[in-house]
Amino acid sequence: MNISRRSLLLAGGSLAAAATLAACGSNNPLASGTPSEAKPSGATSPNASAPAGGGDVTLQQWYHEYGEAGVKEAVEKYAAAYTAAKVEVKWTPGDYGSILAAQLLTTDVPDVFEVEQGGSLDMIRSGQLADLTDIMAPVKDQFNPAVMKRFTFEDKVHGIPQTIDMQLLYYRPSLLQKAGVEPPKTFADLVKVADAVKSADIGGFFAGNDGGLGVLGTILIWASGNEQLTEDRSAVAFLNDNFYNALTAYRDFYKSAGLLQAASAEWYDGAAFVNGETAMQWGGLWSLPDIQKAWGDDVGVLPFPAIGAGGRPAVPFGAFGACVAAKGKNVDASKEFVKWLWIDQDEDQVDFSNSYGTHIPAKTALVAKADKLAAGPGKDAADFVSNHGFANDIMWSGAMGDAYNAAVSNVIKDGKDPKAEFAAFEATAKTELAKLAG
Structure with missing residues (x-):
């Protein structure tokens, strides 16, 4: 598990600004160690591999530190x-x-x-990322459409998706069957199921030691049938009764006995589910191997259920994208390399997603070639991204995320009026969006 990796799937704030939620890799959220100083790319570093490949041009390729064993050796092999x-x-x-x-x-x-997500608005606006539209246009429809929607800004693509991570709901079918309930299709069902399966020994539903506010806050927008921003990105698009009702519905659940609010680890770890502390848990796909090891076939997965009359299922996803520096010394050669690796080399793309933890290949045709996703919960999870996948809009800034999270907390934890709390948020969002419009 890795801090950079966790920031990729942050649902409640800016994907680029925060690093407190979502993860993959080992079960230690701080496995990556402490931040280090940036070094010039030509400086000697124990983390830099020896040059690989051939040709007269030398390219430097940067990766964040992945938590899964073997990833560093794999990417060095691809480069070689x-x-x-x-x-x-x-x-x-x-x-x-x-x-x-x-x-x-x-x-x-x-x-x-x-x-993260193929480039931030700041990177694009400041001209730091080379335009990769020319190499992506012929193959764009080969990639997961939900991911490509997030990777496209003003009809241009600045990053090639590498692999996909996602969040989802885990449940134990045997415990639901014993309690006489079906897997939840709506949020109202989720509340009923959590209440039915809870006991003195096991919780009903767990989504973090904050009662799920951090990871589920933004999901309430999508699950209530809304989008974060209007199509022209000039205003927020969810301040309506469906959203306000979703907030009050979660507030009621927050106070109920079916919601487990304290467990041995956070939601992104999977330990609470593995240890039998909860019958249902919101977590990450990266936890699937440990969960299946613990419970075998007694594992089911679901998207976050639709909430309210206008609702729909929702799962947040994240994807790192391979980008090229627009001000680099070898832009054309770099574009050829990323095309070769992340568009042409299907075998390596499957290996990258399937051999080190559990992730989803960015190309839809490759999902079936990843054996962890070929059947059962893995296959269901991969389908969820295509059918119900959402990611924070590129203009959902850190300031907007912070204001949104504060309003959600005030409504759910402190019982304040949703319309009043989100009036202040709307003002912040309007200011931020005008600033970001450029």
């Missing part, structure tokens, strides 16, 4: 197989986002680097 240039892989522990941002402000930028 490239013959049109030499590729140096730089493995970057610590606060990858901050380190990368600092390096991109220097004159010695990495040629190729991964970025």
Whole structure:
């Protein structure tokens, strides 16, 4: 599990600004260690591999530190197989986002680097990312459509999706059957099921030691049938009765005995479900191997259920994208390399998603080739992203996320009026969106 990795799936605030939720890899959320200082890309580093491949051009490729064993060796192997240039892989522990941002402000930028959701608005607007639309246009329909929607801004693509992570609801079918209830299809069902399966020994539903507010807050927008922003991104699009009713419905659940509010680990760990502390848990796909090891076939998965009359199922996803520095010394050669690796090399793309933890290949046709996703909960999870996947809008800024989270907390924890609380949020959002409109 890795801090940079966790920020990718943050549902309640800015994907680029916070690093407190969602993860993959090991079960230690701080496994990546402490942030380190950014080094010039040419500096000697114990984390940089020896040059690989061939050709007269040398490219430097940056990755954040993945929590799963074997990823570093795998990406070095991919780079070594490239013959049109030499590729140096730089493995970057610590606060990858901050380190990368600092390096991109220097004159010695990495040629190729991964970025959450294919690039931030700031990176795009400041001209830091090369336009990859020309190499993506012929193959765009091969990639998961929900991911490509998030990777496209003003009809341009600046990153190639590498692999997909997601959140979902785990449940124990045997416990639901014993309680005489069916897997929940709506939020009202979820409340009933949680109350039915809870006992003195096991909780009904767990989504974090904050009662699920951090990870589920933004999901209430999508699950109530809304979008974050209007189509022209000039205003928020969810301040209506369906959303307000979703907030009050979760507030009622927050106070109920069916919601487990304290467990041995956080929601992203999976330990509470593995240890039998809860019959249902909101978690990450990365926990599936440990969960199946513990419970075998007694595992089911679901999207977050529709909430209210206008609702729909929802799952948040995240995908790192391979980007090219627009101000790099070898832009054309870098574009050829990322095309070769993340568009042409299907075998390596499956290996990257399937061999180190459980992730979803970004190309839809490759999902069936990942054996962990071929059947059962893994296959269901992969389908959820295509059918019910959502990600924070590129203009959902950190300031908007903070204001939103505060309003959600005031409504659910403190019992305040939703319309009054979100009137203040709307003012903040209006200011932020006007600022970001450029």
